[in-house]
Amino acid sequence: xxxxxxxxISDIDHLIIAPELVRxxxxxxxxxxxxxxxxxxxxxKEGYYVHYWPRIENLRLLESGExxxxxxxxxGVAAKDVSAxxxxxxxEHIKKSNPGQLVIAYSGQKYDLxxxxxxxxxxxxxxxxxxxxxxxxxxxxxxxxxxxxKHYWDELVHILQAESISQKSIRRFESxxxxxxxxxxxxxxxxxxxxxxISDHIASIIGVLIQVINRSAGQGQ
Amino acid sequence: MMRDLLRAVIPTPYIYxxxxxxxxxxxxxxxxxxxxxxxxxxxxxxxxxxxCKGGFSSFSLSWMGKPLILNGLISPFxxxxxxxxxxxxxxxxxxxxxxxELIKSTLISIEKFISLRTEENLMDSVTFLHEIRTSVGIxxxxxxxxxxxxxxxxxxxxxxxxxxxxxxxxxxxxxLQEQLNLTDIIxxxxxxxxxxxxxxxxxxxxxxxxxxxxxxxxxxGIRIQLNGTTYAEIFAYNSFQFIPLxxxxxxxxxxxxxxxxxxxxxxxxxxxxxxxxxxxxVVPDEYRDRIFDKHVRAPNATEEHPRGMGMxxxxxxxxxxxxxxxxxxxxxSVSGGVGxxxxxFEIAKYVG
Numbered sequence: 185x186x187x188x189x190x191x192x193i194s195d196i197d198h199l200i201i202a203p204e205l206v207r208x209x210x211x212x213x214x215x216x217x218x219x220x221x222x223x224x225x226x227x228x229k230e231g232y233y234v235h236y237w238p239r240i241e242n243l244r245l246l247e248s249g250e251x252x253x254x255x256x257x258x259x260g261v262a263a264k265d266v267s268a269x270x271x272x273x274x275x276e277h278i279k280k281s282n283p284g285q286l287v288i289a290y291s292g293q294k295y296d297l298x299x300x301x302x303x304x305x306x307x308x309x310x311x312x313x314x315x316x317x318x319x320x321x322x323x324x325x326x327x328x329x330x331x332x333x334k335h336y337w338d339e340l341v342h343i344l345q346a347e348s349i350s351q352k353s354i355r356r357f358e359s360x361x362x363x364x365x366x367x368x369x370x371x372x373x374x375x376x377x378x379x380x381x382i383s384d385h386i387a388s389i390i391g392v393l394i395q396v397i398n399r400s401a402g403q404g405q
Numbered sequence: 406m407m408r409d410l411l412r413a414v415i416p417t418p419y420i421y422x423x424x425x426x427x428x429x430x431x432x433x434x435x436x437x438x439x440x441x442x443x444x445x446x447x448x449x450x451x452x453x454x455x456x457c458k459g460g461f462s463s464f465s466l467s468w469m470g471k472p473l474i475l476n477g478l479i480s481p482f483x484x485x486x487x488x489x490x491x492x493x494x495x496x497x498x499x500x501x502x503x504x505x506e507l508i509k510s511t512l513i514s515i516e517k518f519i520s521l522r523t524e525e526n527l528m529d530s531v532t533f534l535h536e537i538r539t540s541v542g543i544x545x546x547x548x549x550x551x552x553x554x555x556x557x558x559x560x561x562x563x564x565x566x567x568x569x570x571x572x573x574x575x576x577x578x579x580x581l582q583e584q585l586n587l588t589d590i591i592x593x594x595x596x597x598x599x600x601x602x603x604x605x606x607x608x609x610x611x612x613x614x615x616x617x618x619x620x621x622x623x624x625x626g627i628r629i630q631l632n633g634t635t636y637a638e639i640f641a642y643n644s645f646q647f648i649p650l651x652x653x654x655x656x657x658x659x660x661x662x663x664x665x666x667x668x669x670x671x672x673x674x675x676x677x678x679x680x681x682x683x684x685x686x687v688v689p690d691e692y693r694d695r696i697f698d699k700h701v702r703a704p705n706a707t708e709e710h711p712r713g714m715g716m717x718x719x720x721x722x723x724x725x726x727x728x729x730x731x732x733x734x735x736x737x738s739v740s741g742g743v744g745x746x747x748x749x750f751e752i753a754k755y756v757g
Contacts, residue, residue, distance in 0.1 A: 218539075220546055226553055230560060292538045303599040309643075311586045313542030315579060316549050316560050325603060
């Protein structure tokens, strides 16, 4: 039988991971040239799933939504060939290739007016140094509030609207996407491209967002 | 020093901070010295020119945010009260419109220069503070490492089981860290609105600061009492925590020893009211409207602590403004310049 029921992203709300599980499931990456500056080892002890890079090791992984939350320092994290403007350039690049990527700006240079953009583009910030309790509070808050299918879907809609995709097509896509998530099926980029008739570049950005929607709905790793 | 600078720049007599000052070229006239009503002092800003009963012109300018009046002059705007003989007697007091404009523009240029140099000096100090910040980070990491060695599942549980001295150390580092963070706002006030707004209880903000300040207050026998049982939530930027920090820091600094600082939190319909009161020297009347201005320190503050930038309450005002509220000061039970100082504000409760 054919089902005519229009599905919406709120239909998968029940799949959202419980807050106490989010901290264990969400992949967090800390990028800071000073290994001792951020208490990532203590966070690991507390059950958070945290990786640490002293500098950008693989930009590809940051573009592809591999990590659910990135904690990024402003200076000394990127070689000149990666970003001419160090942390700010990296942050801009990440937000461009994966608009839904959650990033916490982490630096002791809040006083520096020339770096204001860094703090404004990021989803939130932590001053340096910050205590473990502060770090936990900020991470938990951001993950519980933003690591949800709704947050990433909103980002996705934003991109589609900018590409002049009609409201009707967006609704159809939403319904199709929810069905696929419920079935536990991945959606390849070529399918997205065909469904929405968009360029492969935009389709790959959408693909990254869908991957994170899946993960935030507890469907896949 | 400021007087010497002004005298070097202003050739005519002038009035600054209600004091009659001689100009670099022309002193105050006997007429102005003997004048009792001094109506010209009250004529600040608008209208720019004022003519007194004696027929002298005065021009209202400003210097460092305060009114500066060029007084006792004969200008092209001066009316007919000056006869030929009188005009001769006061010929040194004659100024043209261009003279006034020149003084005005010189004052503006010097003010800009001073402000630029102040900012540069401040920036140098803050850059130096960045080094201290790194060291504080190391101390904080060591302290957290010690605490994490305690038994318990979470860090918070471990902290609860830590001995009081280590806890005091942890709180003191926390205070130092917050004070360093406050310097960021001094140099970059736009950082007040960096980050997201969070829901949190007003009680939590004050309880945190009361805990952090308790060891410092105890050294002077001061007890901080947190009254009120409201657990109402507010929706605030991270910077909001600096309001309790500044108000409590000031209260401890200027409170008499062995007294009590009372923080009261009260719920009122859709708002929460906050009051921080302490006993000490009160702010003199003429400073009450200005204590929230940049670099303004009232005499009661300079007497107790001669060194200070006069930035705390200014920052508190900016942060309050970013949260659509304002802080007010009042004092009561005053006797002999001593009484209860109270800073209060109200903030909207978070409604989901």
